[in-house]
Amino acid sequence: MVKKITGMEWLKKQIKKLEITNSEFKEKTQQIIKIDPNVYNEFQAWTPLKLILLNYVLDVCTTIIKTKSFFKKLYYIDLFAGSGINKIKETTDFFIGSPLIAAFNHADYYNEMLFCEKNDLFSETLDLRLQTLNKKNLFVKKGIYENYLNEILEKVKSAKTYSFFFIDPNCMEFTWDNMKKVLSTKSDIIFNFMSSEINRAVGYAKKRKGGNSLTKLFGDTSWKKASNHEDLVEIYKNNILKERMDAPIRIIKVRSKKFHFCYHLLFITNKTKGGNSWLRAIEKAKKEIEKNSDKAVEIALDIVKKRQSELSQF
Numbered sequence: 001m002v003k004k005i006t007g008m009e010w011l012k013k014q015i016k017k018l019e020i021t022n023s024e025f026k027e028k029t030q031q032i033i034k035i036d037p038n039v040y041n042e043f044q045a046w047t048p049l050k051l052i053l054l055n056y057v058l059d060v061c062t063t064i065i066k067t068k069s070f071f072k073k074l075y076y077i078d079l080f081a082g083s084g085i086n087k088i089k090e091t092t093d094f095f096i097g098s099p100l101i102a103a104f105n106h107a108d109y110y111n112e113m114l115f116c117e118k119n120d121l122f123s124e125t126l127d128l129r130l131q132t133l134n135k136k137n138l139f140v141k142k143g144i145y146e147n148y149l150n151e152i153l154e155k156v157k158s159a160k161t162y163s164f165f166f167i168d169p170n171c172m173e174f175t176w177d178n179m180k181k182v183l184s185t186k187s188d189i190i191f192n193f194m195s196s197e198i199n200r201a202v203g204y205a206k207k208r209k210g211g212n213s214l215t216k217l218f219g220d221t222s223w224k225k226a227s228n229h230e231d232l233v234e235i236y237k238n239n240i241l242k243e244r245m246d247a248p249i250r251i252i253k254v255r256s257k258k259f260h261f262c263y264h265l266l267f268i269t270n271k272t273k274g275g276n277s278w279l280r281a282i283e284k285a286k287k288e289i290e291k292n293s294d295k296a297v298e299i300a301l302d303i304v305k306k307r308q309s310e311l312s313q314f
């Protein structure tokens with residue numbers, strides 16, 4: 001019988017896939033990181049949990065889609081792509097970023113992978129980094145995603161087309177108008193909802209009677225009814241269900257114990273005749289990710305990078 005991996009073992013296994021000195025793509029990454037070595041996105045120790053979810057869910061979805069001869073075209077879209085390489089602040093720990101997670105593992109299965117990035121330095125560097133993979137189907141769209149969304153939607157709306165969107169803004173840059181457009185396609189979506197920061201913006205807006213950017217994010221003033229970040233994510237989910245009725249949605253909460261902060265990752269898919277039994281795999285990842293926090297990531301990283309032995313934790 002295959003032993004079920006859970007807890008710290010699960011976390012270490014997932015981190016090894018993405019941390020650049022342990023990943024199965026470490027040779028390619030060493031080459032890639034030499035291109036503009038000082039260009040990377042910096043983040044905190046809670047961010048690998050987001051990358052873990054992307055890696056896991058994209059793998060589940062792509063594995064299923066590959067077996068479905070119904071789909072003639074497959075698109076992967078990353079609207080907030082970054083530079084391809086991420087570094088945890090105040091450490092020397094580097095992770096492969098969302099574009100490389102997709103391209104390393106699945107470029108051969110998608111007709112096109114499209115990466116939008118607003119920051120010129122990041123988009124130029126990402127382009128050079130992806131070119132080293134010698135694939136003809138990886139396209140960096142330089143500039144704001146808003147300039148490209150309509151042309152992307154035209155592609156993914158075609159019949160017999162599967163698409164997967166990864167939407168990973170820093171905070172509230174992804175407006176409801178655009179979420180509505182993406183929801184109207186049959187795409188699978190991972191959306192990063194920055195709950196604590198949005199909650200802070202709500203507190204501020206209620207005091208100052210502002211809140212235009214919140215209304216743009218939610219599509220209406222429903223955010224005003226929220227008393228905390230859990231309410232906000234529930235309201236956002238209900239707004240999604242008004243657009244894509246019956247959509248199976250799984251919400252994964254990522255916590256920072258160090259900073260008393262959290263964000264929620266929303267995985268949105270479509271109801272299928274088969275009853276979406278494969279969602280159980282996503283629920284397994286949800287359970288494992290929610291058990292963890294930035295502190296657990298730091299411990300797991302210390303172990304996989306051999307800065308701490310397994311036994312010294314106890």
Ligand SMILES: C[S@@+](CC[C@H](N)C(=O)[O-])C[C@H]1O[C@@H](n2cnc3c(N)ncnc32)[C@H](O)[C@@H]1O
Nearest residue numbers: 080081082097098116117118119144145168170
């Ligand atoms: C959270 S980071 C993305 C990290 C990346 N997805 C990863 O996981 O490796 C958000 C990125 O979105 C970019 N960005 C912000 N607003 C944007 C916009 N309107 N269009 C495209 N990119 C944008 C930022 O420059 C930043 O690199």
